[in-house]
Amino acid sequence: MAPDAADLAPDYQFWLQKLSVWEQASSKETQQDTCLHLSPFQEFLKQMYEILKEMDSRAILERFPQIGQLLAKACWNPLILAYDESQKFIIWCLCCLMNKEPRTPGESELNFWIRGLLSHVLSAFRFDVKEVALFTESLGYEPVDYCPSLLKNMVLSLVSELRESHLNGLDTQSRMAPERMMCLSQVCVPLVPLPDFEPLVEALLTYHGHEPQEVLSPEFFDAVNEAFLSRKIILPVSSVVSLWFRHLPSLEKAVLNLFEKLLSSKRNCLREMECCIKESLLPQAACHPAIFRIVDEMFRSVLLETDGAPEVLTALQVFMSCLAEALEKEHKQMKFSLKTYFPYGAPSLTAMLSQRPEAIPQRHRLQPLLHIAQLLREAVEDHTHGSQRDPFESWFLLTHFGGWVDLAMEQLLREEAEPPADLLWLLVFYYSPQDGSRQRAQTMVELKALLNRLLMLLRSGPLSAADLQKAAEIPSADPRPPVCRQLVRRLLLSLLLWTPEGHAVAWEAVTHMAHTDAITHEIVGFLDQILYRSDLLCAEASRKLAGELLQELSPGPARV
Known part of the structure; x- marks a missing residue:
């Protein structure tokens, strides 16, 4: 628990006076007094940091108007800087004063001044005060210009040292010691958001030593991840x-941060969702199976918690689309086997699903679709009685590749002959995976009857919205779960779009269906999905209609 600022006020004034005395005198007695008080002063700095880190820079200056004076006096006291702990807490306190988004010239000037102090602390004992002044004058620098330049040069020097150390490999005499790596990463924790330190942060993240344990501190990884996620x-x-490989909590936090953005109450269209996912860099990172498996497991958990x-x-499904694009750009399709990404799925089924439906010519799509349905059916229904893992794993695998489900819906509406049983099974399984074989078979019979009624209406003459609604109507007393009603609505919407x-009757029929906010939300999601997967549509007219319906149903600009 952080100390209270009011409780620290007397100590604050005490140390400000002490530092002024130590600054004005350099006698042996003053040095002895400084050394005598170093330990309590370090404790004061630690407590001060605990208070400052909970406040923004403007609030700090209002509450402690002389804090800059106190820290500056500490920065220029060589006896204080002789101890690593003192340096660390001074650096942390100074970084709390940095205004991340300066609004006034005064705030920008304060940031510049703080960078100068940081540069001095990090270069302690290279020169004394007089030598610094002489050195800068001989180079034609003003001290105010020299300190930030020195800071940048020090960062570049450390970056070069890290890279050389990395290239030296097993040459232990030339490598940077693990203890120094740990210390360096700890010092960098409060400095991570500063632009001047970005090259050093990158060099630390990409440095890989040969030690069996991690050489960078967890606090460093947390700070970098937080700064990255907050942009x-x-x-x-x-x-x-490298960050997410080396620090699992950072990866988990990045995924949770993405979930929070994607699943917020404000609905985003799929193109916006795609941009958000790509900006997270998670699809690019998930090209490696180890990271993909973590992200995928978190999706699995959320699906279970939200009941699909x-x-x-x-x-x-949008994440998978982004991943496929990232793999294509990186040419990593063959670097890892599909089994490493989907260890629980049958290899033949995974290989079929991973094909992009839109890449297959329309006249050749039915055969792979039937094959996928048959493989899924075998995996789900031909296993040991009572096993619940395989059906869920098969369904979870299918959910990654939703384009095949849309294609199955379209294909059923295009079939003039008897609808293939395997396609009916695929749709029923996707929308209601928890059903047993008997219940699934009954739903297939009902779905087939509905499909026949809809196709008969198509063949019998001009369609009317009322006839379609009547043919697809489910009695209000029907005990079937809402997911079955969702499947019926999806089939009816597909007929309106793809025939x-x-x-001609699409808007009237959709108006009849969208009689509640929940159903309207569902229809908007389906139309948005159709536009996102527009390559699967055969006619431009269907895409245009989907865009018009979406514009009418959605508030705000059209999502086309």
């Missing part, structure tokens, strides 16, 4: 991947 720093993909919420399914006859 205070920009890091290359390689550095971010459509928003989570959609987020997973020329359905276009």
Whole structure:
């Protein structure tokens, strides 16, 4: 628990006076007094930091108007800086004073001044005060210009040392000691958000020694991850991947941060969701199976906790689309086997699902779709009685590749002959995976009857919205769960979009269906999904209609 600022006020004034006395005198007695008080002064700095870190820079200056004077006096006292603990707490306190987004010239000037103090602390004992002044004058620098330049040069020097140490490999005499790496990473914790330190942060993240244990502190990883997620720093993909490889809590926090953005109450269209996912850099990092497996397990947990919420399914499928694009850009398709990404799925089924449906010519899509349905059916229904793991794993694998489900829906509406049983099974399983074989078979019979009624209406003459609604109507007393009603609505919407006859009555039929906010939200999600996967649509008219319906149903600008 952080100490109270009011309780620290007397100590604050005491140490400010002490530092002034020590600054004015350099006698042996003053030095002895300084050394005598170093331990309690360090404790004071620690307590001060605990208070400052909970406040923003403006609040700090209002509460402690002389804090800059106190820290500056400590910075220029060589006896205080002789101890690593003192240096560490002075650095941390100074970083609390930094204004991350200066609004006035005064705040920018304060940041510049603090950088100068940081530079001095980090270069302690290289020169004394007089030598610094002489040195800067001989180079033509003003001290105010020299200190920030020195800070940048020190960062570049450390970066070079880290890179040389990394290249030296097993040459232990040339490598940076693990203890120094740990210390360096700890000192950098409060400095992570500063632009001047970005090269050093990147060098630390990409440094890989040969020690069996991690050489960087967990606090450093936490600070870098927090700064990256809050967009205070920009890091290359390689550095971010290294961060998440080396520190699992950072990866988990990054995924949770993405979930929070994607599953917020304000609905985002799938294109916006795609941008958010790509900006997170998680798809690029997930090209490596080890990171993918962590992200995938977290998706699995959220699906279980939300009982397969459509928003989570959609987020997973958009993430997979981004991952496929990242793999294609990195040419990593063959670097790892599919088994390393999906260890629980049958290799043949995983290979079929991982194909992109839109990449297959339309006239050749039915055969792979039927094969996928058959493999899934075998995996789910031909296992030991009572096993619950395989059905869920098969369903979870299918959810990654939702394009095949949309294709199955479209294909059923295009079939003039008897609808293939395997396609009916695929849809029923996707929408209600918890059902047993008997219940699933009954739902298939009902779905087939509904499909036949809809197709008969298509063949019998001009469609009317009322006839379609009547043919697809489920009695209010029907005990079936809402997910079955969702499947019926999805089939009806698909008919409206993917058949020329359905276009004429689409708006009237959708108006009849969207009689509650929840159903409207569901329809908007489906239309958005269709536009996102527009490559699967065969006609431009279908895409145009989906965009018009979405514009009418959604508040704000059209999502086309």
